[in-house]
Amino acid sequence: MSSKTSPPSRGAGLYALKPWYAARLSGIRTALARRGVSPDALTAAGVVCAAGAAAVLARLPAPYAALPVAVLLAARLAFANLDGALARDTGRTTRRGALVNELGDRAADLIVLAGFLTLAPLWLVAVAALAATLPSWISLAGAAAGAERLNGGPVGKTERCLLVVVAAAVPGWAFGVLAVLAAGSALTAVIRCARLWRSL
Structure with a gap:
């Protein structure tokens, strides 16, 4: 697993809450380590939760989709936090694990957005997926x-999940949420690029 431990910085958005969130999950992490659970299994579980959220978003109308989507995306974020932390705690950080972690994160992002295919035009879903x-x-x-590895954003992973929950909660907001997600993700990319350019 990759460590994903770069410190939160100004403009990190909800990512700044990651240390607090990780502390809340420490008991679960200890139990998983005691049972010998593989960090890669947690990465896979996060992708499964993303797929579940996408299916609910596509099949249930707002606002009935909101609660299950929120629960599944909260689990997706928890698994994204736990996989790397568990690997570090148990001394199982590997280059292959880092690859699995990154691929799992990207797959989960794209799978969640696929849930909008029944709610918004294909072109907008594709633009949002690319921007994300x-x-x-x-x-x-x-x-x-x-x-250093930059995280957070105005619209990073956590904010994208929150926006999806908003779309699941408010009827007719899918188009607008996707537009905000696409624009915010593009802005986040520009901000990160500018910060990296200055630091190199």
């Missing part, structure tokens, strides 16, 4: 160049 991946690609490119 840009901040991560910028961060990975910066890390490959020797910079």
